[in-house]
Amino acid sequence: MTSDDDATLGSGAGEPKSDGDEDLRDALVALANLSTGHLGLEELLTKVATYAVRAIPGADGAGLTLLEHGRSATIVSTAPFVTEIDDIQYGLGQGPCISAAAEGQTKLSGSLGADQRWPQFGSKVARLGVHSVVSLPLITPGAVVGAMNVYAHAKHVFDNRAVELGELFAAPAAIAVENAQVLVQAQRLAAQLQAALGTRGVVDRAIGIMMSRTGATPDEALNKLRSLSQTEHVKLPVMAQRIVDAAVRRARALHKEEE
Known part of the structure; x- marks a missing residue:
């Protein structure tokens, strides 16, 4: 003692x-x-x-x-x-x-x-x-x-x-x-990993959308995404989410027009 x-x-x-x-x-x-x-x-x-x-x-x-x-x-x-x-x-x-x-x-x-x-x-x-x-x-x-x-x-x-x-x-x-x-x-670590996985997922989806629109390669689409995030002064995942959300809105609008 x-x-x-x-x-x-x-x-x-x-x-x-x-x-x-x-x-x-x-x-x-x-x-x-x-x-x-x-x-x-x-x-x-x-x-x-x-x-x-x-x-x-x-x-x-x-x-x-x-x-x-x-x-x-x-x-x-x-x-x-x-x-x-x-x-x-x-x-x-x-x-x-x-x-x-x-x-x-x-x-x-x-x-x-x-x-x-x-x-x-x-x-x-x-x-x-x-x-x-x-x-x-x-x-x-x-x-x-x-x-x-x-x-x-x-x-x-x-x-x-x-x-x-x-x-x-x-x-x-x-x-x-x-x-x-x-x-x-x-x-805390599990939450960070989950957040990182979610971030990676939305970036990958945005890259895929940009590739389908422009015919760009994955690297070219990623560079374009980075350029957009810098121009808009937002983080890369935020910019990626905007692109994904915009694509979803367009798809829904087209679907309504076809009905």
Whole structure:
């Protein structure tokens, strides 16, 4: 377990609930039952963050950041105050979630306003009445796929036991997040390929129409199509679609005349 503890952690509020292990088990069961194929990415990430609040005693809210190519790509939260805090964090470019993701280590603070690791961030969020945080990197065998902030309003709410519970939750959470990310990327690629196939199809149809009209070769028809797209200041597929649509309209008009 890795953590950056405060110089002093309060007792009282930081003591884990007696049913902490049971809460963790419930959260892990809920996490295991998540279906990446039936939820949108943001909805799934929000559920993961919600289960983290359930798993860590004393938590008032949580936020989760998904990383793509080392940058934050999707940020979700379980409560409006978490969104406000994470907006401050990413606006400043400093904070426990950023540090946890960059270093691959859990960050713990019970008095953010006095924490010198993130002085600008800490002072701003303390004025909003949020003082405690556990930030957990979401680590898979391949990379850090994201990070999760678990917040509490009071000071010194989280102790080393909260860190331990959080890290036990973060390990399978990272796998769930990675699976969701892989699925979304696959869906995105499939959509791009489908769009590319559709684009190629309409260009080929336009070339065929131009060849039948003028007797041009495929290369000559393609060059003419490119010239038209440049003259009209539109993309090649758009110009091709115009030619196809015009040919369809002419064919329908002829058909009506023959009736």
